[in-house]
Amino acid sequence: MGASPLTASDEQAPSDVPDAAEPTAADISSVPASLLGDKLFDLNWYAPQHPDIVGAGLDPFEHYLAYGAFEGRRPNPYFDPLWYLETYPEAKGSGLEPLTHYVRSGESAGNRPGPLFDPVWYRDRYGLDEAELALAHYLARRTTGKVSPIPDFDAEFYTKAYPDIGAAGIDPFEHYINYGFREGRNPSKDFDTNFYIKRYLRGSTTECPLFHFLAHRHEPGIFGRMPDDEASIPREIKRFTRPGPDFEEFKPVAVTEANRKAKLLAYYLPQFHAFPENNAWWGEGFTEWTNIVRGVPRFAGHYQPRVPRDLGFYSLDTTDTMRRQVGMAKAAGLFGFVFYHYWFNGRRLMEAPTERFLADASIDMPFCLMWANENWTRRWDGAENEVLISQDYLEEDDERLLADFNRHFQDPRYIRVEGRPLLMIYRPRLIPETAQTMTRWRKMFREQFHEDPILVMAQSFKDTDPRVFGMDGAIEFPPHKLTATLPPITNTVNVLDTEFEGQVYRYEDVVQVSLEEPAPTYPLIKTLVPSWDNDARRQGSGLTLINSTPARYENWLTQLIARAQKAPFFGETFVCVNAWNEWCEGAYLEPDLHFGGAYLNATSRAVTGVSQRTNARVVLVGHDAFPSGAQQLLLNIGRTLRAQHGVEIEFLLLGGGKLERDYMDLAPTTVAAATADALRHLKALQERGFTTALVNTTAAGHIIPGAADLGFATHLLVHELPRILREKDLTAGAKAGLTTANSVVFPAPYVRDKVAEALGLPVDERMQIVPNGLYKNVSFSPDGARQIRAELGLGLEDRLVLGMGYADMRKGFDHFLALWRSLRDGDGDLLSRSRVHCCWVGGMDPQLKDWLEVELADAQATGTFHLAGYQTAVTAYLSAADAFVLTSREDPFPAVVLEALSAGTPVVAFDRSGGIPDMLRETGFGAVVPYGDVGAMAVTVRDLIGQPRGPETRQQQQELAQTAFAWAPYVQRLLSLALPGLKTVSVAVPNYNYARFMPDRLGSIFRQSYPVHEVIVLDDKSTDDSLPVIRQTADEWQRQIKLVPNAQNSGSVFAQWRKAAELATGDYLWIAEADDLCEPDFLARVIKMMDEDPSVVLGFSDSRAIDSDGADLMESYKGYYATVEPGALSRSGVFGADEFVRRYLSVKNLIMNVSAVVWRRDALLRALDRCEYELDQFKVAGDWRLYLDILAEPGARIAYEATPLNTHRRHTESVTHSLRTDLHIAEIERLQARATWVFRLAEATQRVQQAYLTEVTEYLKKPHRS
Structure with missing residues (x-):
């Protein structure tokens, strides 16, 4: 398609243009006059598109009706007369000009004016009355950027993403299909222009990609943007270098000696510092971190790169990092570290961190040694046979080696079992005549050092039985041994790197092998890995365990602890983790960007036995983190569920905002980029034991069917009324949520009835009435009242009427201004020396402010009309007020009214504006006047503020309101709905x-x-x-x-x-x-x-x-x-x-x-x-x-x-x-x-x-x- 359908360049010009005379081809007497008034025939658009008509001196409108419509000339950019006649045969046979047919009966029958406008969708999207013509409504507003002609183009998105278009005041859709796609602009957040052109149009911009998509969208493999589940190396890097669905801040369960179930050890690698040998072999400044940047995701779901978080890319050049490591390890329940010990024929490597540890007795951490007794080779860069420093096992070195071990034994922190120091050796088979050597060493230890160490071998390289080597016991070193009998699943993964040669195993399969292994007849310390992936060292040819999660790790550790309790190692319930900090092998407990401290938290739960239980867990779903009422409500619900009831909570937000940090400070929080992301996160939460979701607002309601499909019990809190549902395009999501949710909570019967009616749903037993609680501690403040009255310049006898909220038409700010006028005109009805002041607290809609600029200036000039702007603390204003007015046209159950009542301030509200009027009638906390009747509100307010209101009356109302809207019972009621039977x-x-x-x-x-x-x-x-x-x-x-x-x-x-x-x-x-x-x-x-x-x-x-x-x-x-x-x-x-x-x-x-x-x-x-x-x-x-x-x-x-x-x-x-x-x-x-x-x-x-x-x-x- 070369030219845009919104231009006339692809239309057929007529063969003959009649002379300037009366049209003769059609009877135009029955044409609706509204065609001109409603811009259905747009002269300013039609004339430039058809200069031949203007040049001939013809009236464009009359020419269109007589000839143009049948020649394919369009009366506006969106009505295609020939397409219309071809698509709807009844129009062709009606004898009417096609646009007239469309206006009279076509649109009401669901006909489209052309392929680029969907009147049925448009009417529902923007909540039009039946009598209003959708096409006319759109044409009158198409340059505002507020309305879209079809669901696949989002005008609001387009003008916000590209402000130059909004500033130009042009039709954003017309711009996109003529110019925008060639400039790489996107028509909506769900369509990626550049992606589509590259994948489906071979880079050509001769055809509008959106039109191609609309024509082929139902074909297999056609996507408007790269599918969410389609992996690429950059996508995987982006995914794994930010918090994932299992992310947790480091918040371990408190571990004490009384609740510790086992003594958990962890291997500790000291290579996070530069030293001369590494500088010479690998380059100046080499540390373990040098290798970690080489990790790349080689297949979909391959967790690389691994990036440290809380401790950063640390150096062990001082004890500061080790002190922090020890603090984290002990808090998570670890009992001790197993330091790798590098000793080669009397020469030490990487000894500095351990030596600093030994020199600082204040670092309180039990430890033992594992002698890493292999040759040091260039294995990392492929040259495995090039020995950098060798182990020669000379008998004359025995005394020096044992003396070095013994020096560590003498540290009071060294781990002993039955009084004997624990000494581990990585590869005993490499020691010549191992059993005889162990016998010789034992004798030397006893005679020269008065020690009898328990000698433990690591199970590696097919060596498993310590008795063969004359040793006392063994310790596992996974994934050694555990993958030996498992077939790799490499052929089943979606490989992204065509040169990938590594081996891939499932984490859960390795766990199963570990747990099914029969208990040996020799002492064994069982060991697990949090994960394993040495791609950073092997670069595409390593071994990877996929599917590790904190929950799977926690379950494995829990079961190994149970085994250790049944089969202790020399009387001790030892379990080991490989490792604390083997970053280049993906085996570490330290926090990282993707999981945070989740593995450490899981460790603490397993060590204390918490992991064997299922805590009450609730996902709190919000539509965004904008600092507004519903978002604050959800945040405080979460705070109370956790602080008061001990419920484990996580937040899932469908959009960001300024409150993100507040949510994250309280509990793990995920901000989903799209619905698919949200559902993936819910699936991960479901695997971790979350089965209940509390969904706040209908703006998040669309997530409920997907959550229900995952097995979640869902409970929807509704805070909206029908008009806002239509304005914000929430109708479909609200209906899906209300239809599917296990329970739906409304703050008042009025809200329930109106929403159910608007959505065409019957009221059923799932629809619960739970009036919102008040999470703020609001009570009358005499000092605050005096301060505000002084700031506003009120006299002793003056009265103050307060309104509050975001000043717009929905909140009825125009009513508030009119109320002030009425009250000012009636001041004489009060005491002769008193005046009535009106004050609005809250921000204001910029457009409304522009419209009312002159009126507001005049009102403020009187000294009795005040705009306080947005205020974080409103108790003083509420205390200063003699009455609070709710002027809203639609407001379900605003918290500001509850705050006013809790301050002892009476409230006046319009009837049929939401749930508040019925509540006021039932409680007697205020008065209700007819909907929109400002005069009646003025009369009622005068009566209220003209009557003496003593402190006892205020106190009584305050106590009743604080009881009726108490926060704790409100949250308890929600918890009871979320967890039935609680x-x-x-x-x-x-x-x-x-x-x-x-x-x-x-x-x-x-x-x-x-x-x-x-x-x-x-x-x-x-x-x-x-x-x-x-x-x-x-x-x-x-x-x-x-x-x-x-x-x-x-x-x-x-x-x-x-x-x-x-x-x-x-x-x-x-x-x-x-x-x-x-x-x-x-x-x-x-x-x-x-x-x-x-x-x-x-x-x-x-x-x-x-x-x-x-x-x-x-x-x-x-x-x-x-x-x-x-x-x-x-x-x-x-x-x-x-x-x-x-x-x-x-x-x-x-x-x-x-x-x-x-x-x-x-x-x-x-x-x-x-x-x-x-x-x-x-x-x-x-x-x-x-x-x-x-x-x-x-x-x-x-x-x-x-x-x-x-x-x-x-x-x-x-x-x-x-x-x-x-x-x-x-x-x-x-x-x-x-x-x-x-x-x-x-x-x-x-x-x-x-x-x-x-x-x-x-x-x-x-x-x-x-």
Whole structure:
């Protein structure tokens, strides 16, 4: 197609032009006069296109009607009369001129005026009334850059991307198809002109690429731009050098000796510094980083290059970097480093970092050595046989070598097992007569250095059994051994580098080989790799493991830890990682650009056991990060879900904005470039265990069907009304979201009904009404009120009426200006000395400002009309106001109204403008006037501000509003929708002088996989530094707690329990004593059992016991349980109260620790009401008394989880041990009697009770150590 259809150059000129006379070829009497008025016939366009008509002295319009239409002359750029007649036979047979036919009936029938205008799409896109002609609407606006003729051209995009076009005031579409494509301009974000011309038009610009695309788009392999899933080397580099879907900031789970499941080692490479030998062999300044830049993605999905992030391209020339490395490693749960040790016939290489470490005892990190005993060759650059420095294994060097090892052994940080230093050797087979040499070395170590090291070989190069070499054990060195039996999948990858000769394996296949390998008969330290790819060294001929993710790594590590616990290495639960910092082999834990600190975070979860649980995880989806109301709402929802409830969140934004940094500071955040990118990210999140998405605004609604297809439960928050849906082209996405979402949340019934009506959807049970909560802390400020009134120049008797928001037509700013005029004219109705001031807080639409420039200047000149502009803090303005007016034409449920009400300011709103009017009527917080009736609003405002409004009235409204729109219940309601069946669990932590245990205790609560409703810390007037430690711990975890310190020490455990039950608001209450600990899934597993049976009044788990210092005392209390009945409580179950008391609670208290108990809160309160008077009489058995009481309720049941999920810290000087023997025995006897009486125990059970009483009496009266 040579010329553009929007020019006349391709039209056929008529063979004869009639003389200047009346047209005779057609009757024009029936032609609509609107053809001229609506620019359907555009004289300014038609005449220049057809100079022959003008030259002949003919009237162009009359000529067109009589002849031009049938000769193919166009009346405007978009109506093609011959195409129209050919396409729609009914027009040809109508006898009407084609444009007249189109106007009268064609467009309403769905006919197009030509191939370049789609009236059906246009009408829907711009929300036209049925009576309005789409083509006329477009022609009148085509040069504004605000409307597009077809969906494949985006006029707004074009004029914003190319401001010169917008400034020229020309039709952007006409420009593109005539000139723009030749200039390399794109018609929309979804069409790449240069890509299309190069791929499909062989570089030719003789044909408009968009037209070619429209003609061939349905053919296979035709794309408007490079497909998102099509890989190229530059694309892969771009993808892998920015945060990916698994990216996390370095925020590890807190690791302590009490929650550590294994001792994790990591190989450490010291080659990140320059030294003379490397300078000579590889070039001046060579370090490991020199090679890393050579890594290139050789196939699709090949993660290269690897770029460090938090630590950067560091140098080990000083200890500063190593100190930071150690800090990160320990925070992530690593126990120690395995330093590679390079020793060649008495000559050391790369020794400087280790020597600096040895010299600085303040770097607190256990370590051991692995002797890298290979020759040093030019393997990296292909010259593997060129030896740079050799290992000769001379017997006369043994003493020097062993002395060097021993020098390291003497460092107190050196890792020892059973008192023996751990020494590793990379390739023992290279040592001549290895077994004999090891025997000789052992003798030398004992006789000369008084050491007996555990000699460990690395499993590499098909050597696996340490016994063959006279060594004590082995350590894996993956991917050695693990890929030996696996077939490579190189032929299945999409190769981008035609010279690629490497081998590719799946990470998950390597993991499977590792886990399926049977346990050997010799001691073995299992090892894993975070990933592996030595392309930076081998340049296209290396070995690559693909598909590694933090989640897969975490799962592998978790299972290796479980193996280490079952099969320890000389009694130690060692697991090793290859490596901490092998960057050129893609084997490192240090943060990088693509994953951030995700692998380190995964390490901490696995080491503490968190990875074995599934935390509540919610994806929060927003349409962009523009600093506006809906975006701030989503940010604060995320903040509360995380801080209050402990939900793991991630943000997915479909566009950027100024709030991006705020989102990223709170949680991992991805800004998707397109819908396909967003869905890819959701798929990655789904693989990591995210199954729920909270989607904020209908602008993001289009993502919901794709998310649902991935298996997500989706919940849509609607903040829009129909007009904005049409204006922003959100109708299709909104309908898709509302149709597919599991639940749809509206702030008010009015919003629900109007949106459903506009989208043609029935109102159903999925559509929930949840009025927005107020996340800002807004309350009346007398000081702020005085300040603003002074700034605005208000007198003592003057009144202030406030409006707020972005001043545009939707917000009704013109109404606000008119309201000011009405109020000014009626000032005399108020006190004679008072004036009414109006102030608008917020930015203003530039176009509206231009239109109202003169009026605004006149109004401001009076001194009673004020424009405050955008303000970050609005409480002072709201406090200064006597009334707040909502002048919006359409506003679903604006937060500014909630803020006004919370400041105690009455509100007046137009009816039928959104959800606020109904709320005002229901609550009585303000008044409602007819829609758009400024006069009625003025009358109502005068009445409000003319009446005395005392502080009591303001305070009452403020309290009611803050309760009605409280933020925490709002988020809790959303969480309940997102996670159906979720119960509210309050956690109470009674504390007295346990500051030293608080970080671990609160950490174990914050790590719970079950979202908690609230955490209440009750401090009983501690005399240590408990209060600052509690606050600091909460801050470090970024969690909200309610800290309730007593002014005086209560002296009563049960008084604190009562206080906890009364302060709590959850369905369940967990009293987690300050010195105890628990597993991350304690709540999830106990509550699951309780939730399945509503008659269960309490649930508890088995416990393990530790001493004051955290050392293990008992793995479980099952041995103690068995003293009552063989196999007692060996299995989980739910018991009737009578059975449980008879078998397990009538003789002695088997619920050893209240921290292991979750109470149904209402049942606990009832039990406390019944027996609280008696509890303080007990010194040791009060909890037993309470258990018996709560289980005495009719129909009560109790749940028990047999896994020891609670950790009970037992102090040597506990109340039990210090109690007088006679009092202790008396309490046992008293509660045995109560159990007998309440539960009518049989004589056989009573005999068992007596036997135990005799046994415990004899035990307590014996002398024993406390």
